[in-house]
Amino acid sequence: MNIVRYTCPTHRSLLPVFSFPARSPWSGLEGELDRLFAHALTDFTGAPLADRFPVDLYEDKENTYVRAELPGISREDISVEMVDGYLTIQATRKPQAGDNSAAFSFSRSVTIPDAIQSDKVAAAYENGVLTVTLPKQEEAKPKKITVAVQ
Secondary structure, eight states: OOOOOOOOOOHHHHOTTSOOOOOOTTTTHHHHHHHHHHHHTHHHHSSOGGGOOOEEEEEOSSEEEEEEEOTTOOGGGEEEEEETTEEEEEEEEOOOTTOOOOOEEEEEEEEOOSSBOGGGOEEEEETTEEEEEEEBOGGGSOOOOOOOOO
């Protein structure tokens, strides 16, 4: 088996009349990687992106759940409100004693389907995780129908 070294053709070898500088196929990769990491890591260096925080939405047969991770925020500084089909979670982070950081607040609104019993919505905050339970209405719950074969 022979190992053959590949050399990328340059513009000079293709067009001997013009004297273009040789360009590597990897020449733009470093700039693209820098741009990717700069965009991805901005959330860790400063304030939250547009004063928002991520939420998880999931459901089972009985309920729809909204889960938000709010570490370091006391229960009294969290507000959960449901108005006109929108669930709004607001939180305020206050600096601790001896902490030089400034206080800031952030919120997130999520559209909730109409098939929710808004009078039975419950919220629980435990270990920095807020879980809002939205019970489904009876007609919205899936029903199993058995079919009799004759």
